[in-house]
Amino acid sequence: MISRLIRGKPSIPHDIIRAELAAPPMLVEALFQTVCLLHRLQSMDTERIAYRAFQASRDMALAGDTSSWYAQTRDWLAHHGFDIDRIPPLQYDSHAPTYSLSHQERNRIIRQEIWHTYIQRTWLSPRDTLPPKMLYYREHFLHISDEGFIEIPRYMQTYLPHQLRVVVGQLRVSSHQLEIERGRSRGVPREERWCPVCETEVESEEHFVIRCPAYVDLRAHFQIEETLQLCMTMGDQRRLGRFLAAAYERRDRSLQPTHQPRVSTQQTITQFFQRAELHQRGPSIGLTLHQATTQRARRRPRMGRYHRPRLYQEDISCIRTAYDHMMEHRRTTTPWVVFLQEALRPPPMYHILHPPPPIHR
Numbered sequence: 314m315i316s317r318l319i320r321g322k323p324s325i326p327h328d329i330i331r332a333e334l335a336a337p338p339m340l341v342e343a344l345f346q347t348v349c350l351l352h353r354l355q356s357m358d359t360e361r362i363a364y365r366a367f368q369a370s371r372d373m374a375l376a377g378d379t380s381s382w383y384a385q386t387r388d389w390l391a392h393h394g395f396d397i398d399r400i401p402p403l404q405y406d407s408h409a410p411t412y413s414l415s416h417q418e419r420n421r422i423i424r425q426e427i428w429h430t431y432i433q434r435t436w437l438s439p440r441d442t443l444p445p446k447m448l449y450y451r452e453h454f455l456h457i458s459d460e461g462f463i464e465i466p467r468y469m470q471t472y473l474p475h476q477l478r479v480v481v482g483q484l485r486v487s488s489h490q491l492e493i494e495r496g497r498s499r500g501v502p503r504e505e506r507w508c509p510v511c512e513t514e515v516e517s518e519e520h521f522v523i524r525c526p527a528y529v530d531l532r533a534h535f536q537i538e539e540t541l542q543l544c545m546t547m548g549d550q551r552r553l554g555r556f557l558a559a560a561y562e563r564r565d566r567s568l569q570p571t572h573q574p575r576v577s578t579q580q581t582i583t584q585f586f587q588r589a590e591l592h593q594r595g596p597s598i599g600l601t602l603h604q605a606t607t608q609r610a611r612r613r614p615r616m617g618r619y620h621r622p623r624l625y626q627e628d629i630s631c632i633r634t635a636y637d638h639m640m641e642h643r644r645t646t647t648p649w650v651v652f653l654q655e656a657l658r659p660p661p662m663y664h665i666l667h668p669p670p671p672i673h674r
């Protein structure tokens with residue numbers, strides 16, 4: 314749902330969409346609810362059933378049972394960088410004085426610490442190598458404050474028409490039609506995704522906005538900054554959106570074939586029906602009287618009390634002839650005992666060639 318704000322393609326990583334809106338993902342909310350539940354369980358009265366169940370699950374986990382709720386929760390928290398014995402809110406100095414926090418203050422601190430840990434493990438110090446899209450987004454578009462939180466992009470804080478907001482957002486999250494993105498879907502190496510307009514270098518977002526010589530006059534007209542980072546943080550984001558819309562329009566116009574004239578909608582509809590008339594078949598003339606008589610003569614005659622299929626006389630002759638040839642061949646190639654056993658069996662289609670007599674009632 315969030316990607317619809319900027320019409321992002323399904324191939325865009327969900328972390329990029331969330332970072333673009335500075336919105337914590339569902340994982341952060343799940344971790345927050347789990348930590349709050351652990352705090353409530355630990356602060357319960359020792360005589361309550363929920364507390365006793367929690368302690369029993371903890372004892373089972375300490376005994377080595379990995380199927381208990383406590384063990385599975387401990388492993389899940391450890392996978393995301395938290396220790397179940399030291400959950401937020403964290404006290405980094407054991408000698409520092411402790412303060413009693415209200416319920417709302419504690420929840421706010423817990424959510425901030427989980428969100429901060431998620432940013433560190435996802436963007437700043439990932440365990441694995443980031444995908445190319447996330448790596449490019451981190452290098453050029455991701456802004457993290459001094460406190461360690463993702464900042465909302467400038468164009469999200471500015472009132473823009475929906476079309477301009479979509480243009481800027483699609484450029485930032487790589488949901489555009491530039492060659493750097495189209496070549497990735499076709500399996501073209503990155504160094505071969507040349508700009509189809511100037512054909513001087515790879516058509517990346519930075520080349521399209523900053524360096525492509527086909528849009529020099531547009532950059533001068535809209536006063537575009539010299540680097541991509543400055544463009545994304547410039548004060549007038551409306552000017553950036555108008556430049557991108559004009560550049561996309563010029564790019565599409567330059568890549569259109571020049572030998573195809575522009576056809577109006579009415580002409581397109583007329584040509585469609587004209588082509589459809591060419592493929593229509595003429596009226597059917599039906600069967601002649603001689604053809605109808607021949608087909609009627611070839612049909613199987615209908616008989617009263619017809620229950621079993623009957624064959625034509627010529628088909629019966631073919632079956633009998635083939636059976637006789639087969640038996641003659643078997644008589645000369647098989648032992649005599651085997652041939653007698655086969656000869657005593659009823660011939661093929663026996664139930665058709667020799668139907669039982671009808672039962673008269």
